[in-house]
Amino acid sequence: MEEPLYLVRNGPDGELSADPAALEVLRGIGQPVVVVAIAGPYRTGKSFLLNRLAQRRSGFHLGHTVQAQTKGIWMWCLPHPRRANTTLVLLDTEGLGDPDKGDSRNDAWIFTLALLLSSTLVYNSSGTIDQQALENLELVSELTDFIRMRAGTGERAGEAEDSEFVRFFPDFVWAVRDFTLELWADERPISEDEYLERALMLKPGYGRQVVAYNTTRQCIRNYFPTRKCFVFPPPVGAEQRGRPEELPEAALQPGFLEQVERFCQHVLAASRPKQLQDGVELNGRTFGTVVTSYLETISSGRVPCLEGTMAALAASENAAAAAEALVEYRRGMQEVVLPAEQHKLSEAHNRSLQQALAVFHHRAFRDRDQQQQLKLMEELHAEYGALLQQNEEASRTRCQELLAELARPLEANLAQGAYAQPGGYHAYQADRQRLVDAYREAPNKGTKAEEMLDKFLEGRKAEAEAVLKADNALTEVEKQLADQKQQAELLGQAQKAAEEHNKQLEAQLADQERSHQESLRMMEEKMQAEALKAQKEIKRAMKAKMQEQERLLKQGFSEQARLLEDEVASLRRSLQTQDTVGHICKTVQSVIKTACDAYIVHKNNKALG
Template sequence: PGPGYVTKLTELIRAKSSPRSDGIEDAREFVGFFPDFIWTVRDFTLELKLDGHCITEDQYLENALQLVPGQDPQTQTSNWPRECIRQFFPRRKCFVFDWPVSDPQLLAKIESISESQLNPNFQKQLENFCSYIFSHATGKRLGEGILVTGSRLGNLVQTYVDAINTGTVPCLENAVKTLAERENSTAVQKAAEHYSEQMAQRVRLPTDTLQELLSVHSACEKEAIAVFMEHSFKDDQWKFQKKLVVTIEERKKVFMEQNESASLSHCQAELDKLSASLRESISHGTFSVPGGHSLYLEARKKVEQDYEQVPRKGVKASEVFQNFLKSQITVEESILQSDKALSDGQRAMAAELAKKEAAEKELELMRQQQEKKEQEIEAQMRSFAENMTQLQKKMEMERENILRDQERVLDHKLKALKDLLLEGVEEKYEDLRREIKLRDEEIKAMKHSSIQNILEIAGNILTEVLPVVCNMGMQILSSYIVG
């Protein structure tokens, strides 16, 4: 590379959307994006010695990267590639390889010879190289430990190409943001689909109780949130997690409606069958005789007892039977009034008893409806708690990744500072020392910072789409955010 390599790099691509005025300073941000540097030297014929002492392959590389003293153009040209490699690649490794064969004739047909004909030293060096690659090489990552998968790489390339075609300078930071938008949207879709698929597999409609449905919902939601957390990144304003909360709430509501509809249909069909003989007796005037009211009550009680024995009636069981009783009020009053075996006083007592029983059943229905509301509230509270728990875990992991990356870069810069002192290159010493001080302060601040306040902001955002939790206000947030 020529002397303008670093400046040229920042003209072609930027690490930050708001770069510093100093091109070199901005270039140092690339350290967080660049991979490890592995230098392989083929057909190596030199001795691994320095000043008469044996050195390792890595020491050979570091010695080759030492800056040559001097400010003349030729020296600067010689130093620039060394400086760039040292700046951009904190982790460096070197492997040297002997000639694969010593016989020139075999070398001419190297691709067709057997492995046994290869130089034993070359084979050992190759084995060491492969072992290192398989055990130490990592996948391409963006800042904050974001792994670049095949689909992410495709999206990144598309983003860079779009930027170049529009005449703008590609920016790594902006590319990551664009990638995050796409990936997070896909993460919401994957999580929502997982929820729907698992609910459909695990729930048999109608469920005996609402709680049975909500328990399965909580388990499936927990898995869905985990799917989202696995595939999402840099959801800084929690826009996509909020969208997931909304989506799962909507799908939960659909399952609840389907559950109620299945229960309603099932209960109505069973009750119609069980009450068929009662309706037939009424139409034939079976109860329009002295003592008919008592006969009617017995027949209706038999319908109620048989109905109670029907399995898996579901959440609409009481409501369906209550509606049935309401439909019988006029019939019962007619039978009661025409029963000549009863005195006026007995008729009045029977009518009063019927009103009392109807009121009790109405109260029981109201109690069940209130219980349903409480269960729905608890489900939303569990939803909020699970979202916050998994979000906190993810944020703590991301902070650890950021700290690890920052400390890695800081260690690299400290080593570079030490090398500058040893090599007597003083003109860049002060700039690098100031940068090290600022980065060290950033790391210390991050270590002592708490994510509590951030979680409270996230909690407020997520509760906007959970009406029950939102109405309960901030008093509930503290109990679900672990300090």
């Protein structure tokens, strides 16, 4: 993208809607996306920081007046400067608290979307982190009204364990602009992160004022245990005029430029690809689907459901993955020229099936009951079965045409009476054997070569008997022996046709067995990979919660620290659940293997019948 586009439009009536042009851009991005969103009060320079992250001097709108410039949410997709094969998605949100709007609920939805969509959420404010700044961020304490953990339970986010928040909330960076104070406390210098933690310290007690004081702070600590702070000095000296984006680099304060560079390097290095629950990474296409899902839910007057969004996305992606895999299989099988020998069909089928399953598993996720993969396997087997039938028909047609062409000299001799004379039967037999030899040597006859030859010779049985009976050069005994020999040859050809059929059946059943084994192998690898991702995310959440617990203990809030132990225990239980995935894989494998064996037996019995 050469420049940002609207992602979420904010209509005059406060109705939020996705912009089709932005969704079209996202649909074309198959790479993982790292999403950095910035939120905060209007006219605090949010767009400037995003332009610097984009390594551009311009891009997102930069205002020159007290009127807010950004409406809704703007998006800019760029190659990630630090991660190969990854797209950096920058989201610039409408400023909070715009007096021209006067709709705090609309502000809350914009902030909630920025939070739900981002890998890293940057909160941009000016001055200091004081009580007023925290009151401006009180939207965090209202998230319980705007997010639902699961559908059908009536349970909102605030009623769920905070441990679940940590698993899908973004990292949090507070950018404090135009900071003029010294980072000094308790007669010693402090870091920016210490400054943030001191601002978020809780007050002891349970009174109404204490609760009001602690509410936003407690929510930030619970929901964003991974926190970072950057303070930026004024960009220009008191004697200078001009906005930083309008001035050359040399006119900006070195300290300001240094902080901007530190900020950009941290955000680019620390921001992870956007993930949903269980460590499922989003690419541009799925990110766009999530955006649409959230906005449709909000427009309908309902509350976004995180688990429901995840389930809907998985169902949509898995169905699309199966369709994509089926197309891949068909593409591979189109390379087979019919009629083909069975071994060539088997080779093409096994190769195409493996490629199709790879396509499916690359895109699919959370297919935990394997229903989509089982459905895909049924469709692939149906495709293969239809191709086998097409091949049989092509083989029959090819063999009929070949036999008709080779039989023309024989039929011409019959019409001319060439065999209606003494010794005619031996001449007929010699010509017919030349026909059979030429037929066997002809290539590309397919899987019905022996069957069609058997039918051809059986159809000429009366003709051969008539020639034999008319040959006066043979005695009755010789005719009887010749007839017995002909019957033996016909029986031998029928046996060859039966052997050909049995070999094809065995090869097809072997194809079924190989395809099911390959399906099971890939399914188990996929489940194990997803389990490892989920375990990694749970461990990350546990680490964050334990760090927060340690902070509370150091600050003397032992009771709040003890409450966090319940959340850590909940995460441990989730981790133990993920540890059982190996057993789950084996159980599912056993169930599917039983079903596959039953299917093969059914196919075998049907074919033999």
